[in-house]
Amino acid sequence: MGTECIRAIARASYALVLLAGTLLLAGCDASSFRDDPTDNSTRILGRRASVIVTADGGRTLVTRRSVRLERGDSAADVLGGVADVRLAPDGTIAQVNGYGGGGLRALGPDQSAWFYRVDGIETTGIRPDRFQVKPGQTIWWDLRRYDIYDRLPVAVGNFPEPLFSGWRDSARPLRIAHGTEFLEDAEYFRDSVFEKLDPDIVSLKGDNGFGGIGGEDDRGADDLDTTLAVRRGHANFIIARWEQVRLDPFVADINMDSRGFGLTTWIEGTTVRRQDPDMEFSEVLGRAEGLVWASTTDGESDGTIVFLVTGITDEGVRAAARALRSGACQFYVACAVDREGTVIR
Numbered sequence: 001m002g003t004e005c006i007r008a009i010a011r012a013s014y015a016l017v018l019l020a021g022t023l024l025l026a027g028c029d030a031s032s033f034r035d036d037p038t039d040n041s042t043r044i045l046g047r048r049a050s051v052i053v054t055a056d057g058g059r060t061l062v063t064r065r066s067v068r069l070e071r072g073d074s075a076a077d078v079l080g081g082v083a084d085v086r087l088a089p090d091g092t093i094a095q096v097n098g099y100g101g102g103g104l105r106a107l108g109p110d111q112s113a114w115f116y117r118v119d120g121i122e123t124t125g126i127r128p129d130r131f132q133v134k135p136g137q138t139i140w141w142d143l144r145r146y147d148i149y150d151r152l153p154v155a156v157g158n159f160p161e162p163l164f165s166g167w168r169d170s171a172r173p174l175r176i177a178h179g180t181e182f183l184e185d186a187e188y189f190r191d192s193v194f195e196k197l198d199p200d201i202v203s204l205k206g207d208n209g210f211g212g213i214g215g216e217d218d219r220g221a222d223d224l225d226t227t228l229a230v231r232r233g234h235a236n237f238i239i240a241r242w243e244q245v246r247l248d249p250f251v252a253d254i255n256m257d258s259r260g261f262g263l264t265t266w267i268e269g270t271t272v273r274r275q276d277p278d279m280e281f282s283e284v285l286g287r288a289e290g291l292v293w294a295s296t297t298d299g300e301s302d303g304t305i306v307f308l309v310t311g312i313t314d315e316g317v318r319a320a321a322r323a324l325r326s327g328a329c330q331f332y333v334a335c336a337v338d339r340e341g342t343v344i345r
Helices: 003-026 075-080 183-193 249-256 314-326
Strands: 048-055 060-068 085-087 093-096 112-118 138-145 174-178 200-203 235-239 265-268 271-274 283-285 290-296 305-311 335-337
Touching: 048 075, 075 085, 075 093, 075 112, 075 138, 093 112, 093 138, 174 183, 183 200, 183 235, 183 314, 249 305, 265 290, 290 314, 305 314, 314 335
Parallel strands: 048 138, 174 200, 174 235, 235 305
Antiparallel strands: 048 060, 085 093, 112 138, 265 271, 271 283, 290 305, 290 335
16 A cells, blocks of 8 residues: 555544544533533633732732632632631631731730732622632732721732722723823733723823813713713723822822722822831831822722822833833732832832
């Protein structure tokens, strides 16, 4: 038998194998795929989630792991899979790898506890043993004091979340608002980070005013071509100098009440201040020119997300944007940087 004949038979046999495989798949019960609540790609990539454990609002990294999920795994289960967990009598998390219990100070022990975030949003009202983790989610456990900050609704350290997933997967359309000198920066985030979301881009300065003075209620609900920095019903990503964006009423309210809205770093006048959850008093960050913070319009985890890249100089705004893109702000609740983009610890 000639070589060409052998090759022809081999090609025909391979084609028959492919045909048989196709017919077999076509005959499969489709319900076997529908029964899996996750995307079918997880059958190849695996059902996995990320677990991060920090202390003091992200200043101390305890551990970070990728874990394989079993059906029904809760936020408490995945924590137990990466760390030594000890429970309090009431079933809450008491210690993780020996961390917990609140350090002793002059006035007594700190009022501290373990809180968890899902894709950057602090989850309250759901016991961790009852929150079912989905593949692809990031569960971030943080030991922090709660006497200074009752809640820290959104953290920047899981960027680009929660702008993709939102609160419990209830994602809202993304809107990018930019200051006068930051159109190119806004377009970069749109094209390189948020391309799949196809966000709207609007300028903060236009014919309808400046910075959103007057509030959203004075404008049409469907009109995106306004100067508002924050639009309810959307996830809001803003990049602008502070002197411009502070005129938005939502941004002004959030920055004015840093504790109520869970800002650990904010701008006061022309200076950047910080008060981490373990700090009794705020401090001035003398070298800081740029800042990234996030919160919601009502200070609740399920509220309208406001994610702000700002600064007291143009160089500071761009330095903060670089730090955010590069991952330098990872694990931080808020992120202050110097002119070079170095995070100020």
